Amino acid sequence: MEIEENFLYTKEHEWVSIEDNIATMGISDYAQEALGDVTYVELPEEETEVEQFEQFVSVESVKAASDIYSPMGGKVIEINRKLEDTPALINKDCYGKGWIAKIEVRDMDESTNLMSAEEYRNYLDSLH
Amino acid sequence: MVSLSVENSLHHTPLVDEHIALGAKMVGFGGWNMPLQYESILAEWEYNRKSVSIFDCSHMGEFIIKGDALASGLDRIVTQSIVDMPVNTCRYGAMLNNQGGIIDDLIVYRRGHQDWMIVVNASNIEKNANHFRAHLTDQASFEDVSFKTAKLDLQGPYSRDVLKVLVPGIEKLSYYTFEQFQILGIPVLISRTGYTGELGYEIYCPWEKCKEIWKSILKNATVKPTGLGVRDVLRVEMCYSLYGHELDEMISPLEAGLEKFIDLKKSFMGASALQQQTPQRAIGYLISTSRKSPRAGNKLFDVSGREIGVVTSGTFSPGLNVGIGIGFINRHSVETGASLLFGDEKSKVAATIVKRPFYKNGTLKA
Numbered sequence: 210m211e212i213e214e215n216f217l218y219t220k221e222h223e224w225v226s227i228e229d230n231i232a233t234m235g236i237s238d239y240a241q242e243a244l245g246d247v248t249y250v251e252l253p254e255e256e257t258e259v260e261q262f263e264q265f266v267s268v269e270s271v272k273a274a275s276d277i278y279s280p281m282g283g284k285v286i287e288i289n290r291k292l293e294d295t296p297a298l299i300n301k302d303c304y305g306k307g308w309i310a311k312i313e314v315r316d317m318d319e320s321t322n323l324m325s326a327e328e329y330r331n332y333l334d335s336l337h
Numbered sequence: 338m339v340s341l342s343v344e345n346s347l348h349h350t351p352l353v354d355e356h357i358a359l360g361a362k363m364v365g366f367g368g369w370n371m372p373l374q375y376e377s378i379l380a381e382w383e384y385n386r387k388s389v390s391i392f393d394c395s396h397m398g399e400f401i402i403k404g405d406a407l408a409s410g411l412d413r414i415v416t417q418s419i420v421d422m423p424v425n426t427c428r429y430g431a432m433l434n435n436q437g438g439i440i441d442d443l444i445v446y447r448r449g450h451q452d453w454m455i456v457v458n459a460s461n462i463e464k465n466a467n468h469f470r471a472h473l474t475d476q477a478s479f480e481d482v483s484f485k486t487a488k489l490d491l492q493g494p495y496s497r498d499v500l501k502v503l504v505p506g507i508e509k510l511s512y513y514t515f516e517q518f519q520i521l522g523i524p525v526l527i528s529r530t531g532y533t534g535e536l537g538y539e540i541y542c543p544w545e546k547c548k549e550i551w552k553s554i555l556k557n558a559t560v561k562p563t564g565l566g567v568r569d570v571l572r573v574e575m576c577y578s579l580y581g582h583e584l585d586e587m588i589s590p591l592e593a594g595l596e597k598f599i600d601l602k603k604s605f606m607g608a609s610a611l612q613q614q615t616p617q618r619a620i621g622y623l624i625s626t627s628r629k630s631p632r633a634g635n636k637l638f639d640v641s642g643r644e645i646g647v648v649t650s651g652t653f654s655p656g657l658n659v660g661i662g663i664g665f666i667n668r669h670s671v672e673t674g675a676s677l678l679f680g681d682e683k684s685k686v687a688a689t690i691v692k693r694p695f696y697k698n699g700t701l702k703a
Binding site: 270271274 | 374377378379566569570627628629630632652653655660
């Protein structure tokens with residue numbers, strides 16, 4: 210299971226990479242593996258305000274739909290429109306081309322509610 | 338720890354070690370520990386629809402009944418006509434409770450003039466066996482051979498080409514017929530049946546010989562193992578019903594679209610209840626206007642937002658590249674071409690009612 214070292218993680222298996230006050234987020238390798246082939250991503254509108262850990266995206270695989278939660282609170286400033294036609298980017302490159310949304314972060318302190326790569330690795334181990 | 342004990346209580350087919358060695362994701366289904374997928378559902382869909390795939394269906398139930406069709410009581414238990422079945426043919430139908438609800442759907446195999454095999458759903462084996470024991474007459478013998486009989490489904494447009502190498506004479510088997518053959522000297526019953534909409538065969542073999550046959554078929558690199566995940570997608574694409582979704586004891590076969598599998602000219606359990614029913618809803622097949630798929634439990638609304646039904650099965654269809662679903666809809670709202678919405682009170686997606694099947698390129702009768 211691949212874990213990107215410099216990213217932060219949620220218990221719901223979202224990842225986030227924060228540069229300045231912009232948080233880019235997606236779902237982890239563990240999550241895409243568990244979901245299987247992604248067939249549809251329901252993206253939020255740009256400019257939507259979200260709270261940390263609020264559901265704001267839905268990812269569907271062939272057999273199921275899963276809620277995705279925002280790792281940080283703030284304003285959605287960009288969404289990955291490529292996912293509309295090629296949702297499989299999430300399976301192929303979940304930490305890169307399969308990113309889902311960029312959020313302008315409201316409160317940097319919220320990042321203390323997230324796990325480091327090492328903490329996330331331990332968390333995944335604890336699930337098995 | 339709870340999940341561990343549940344897992345331990347699941348039945349195992351003879352192939353469980355093979356599935357795990359092949360890297361399958363395992364899942365509990367109908368009381369059995371079964372492979373959900375080996376590779377990915379989309380890849381396995383391609384293997385089935387474009388080439389050949391094999392499913393372990395050893396979880397399904399098989400009963401052997403011996404006796405005259407009428408005197409044994411069998412004809413009264415099942416909905417389909419059986420007295421006119423030629424030997425070596427199969428016929429799909431159901432058995433009903435006295436209220437007309439569906440105890441299970443099943444296939445009757447006529448192995449001899451007074452020799453029948455009944456194939457039932459895994460989750461219903463015990464319930465069904467009890468029902469047969471209670472309602473067959475003393476003119477019948479009944480044996481539940483579910484745990485002695487394994488089943489492999491070889492399905493796909495090239496399944497005949499693969500099987501004829503192992504089973505000379507398989508080419509002559511026509512749709513919904515069967516015969517006794519041998520594979521590697523092992524006696525097997527093979528029927529030209531399946532649950533995918535493709536040309537295919539179901540191979541019934543002794544439990545302890547199943548692994549040998551599975552391995553010999555998989556030696557042919559054209560054949561890929563496929564799991565229950567894609568099996569469900571394939572059956573929804575064909576609009577085949579699944580017990581627990583479109584069929585159960587609270588659902589009438591007249592709602593579920595099973596009319597053509599019911600012989601109303603004969604006397605059978607549940608028949609009088611059916612005669613008094615005026616079904617208020619009917620099964621319908623809906624195709625999403627987008628890649629967003631209907632899901633079991635979604636509500637159905639007419640275009641004005643009035644609730645008109647419920648989704649019982651839904652999936653993304655790789656064959657159509659959109660979401661598809663099956664559901665029960667108010668009888669007067671089920672009209673081919675009609676627009677409707679699926680979802681919940683907060684979020685609704687447009688869909689259209691279509692004729693069955695969704696997927697029209699199946700090689701079933703090739």
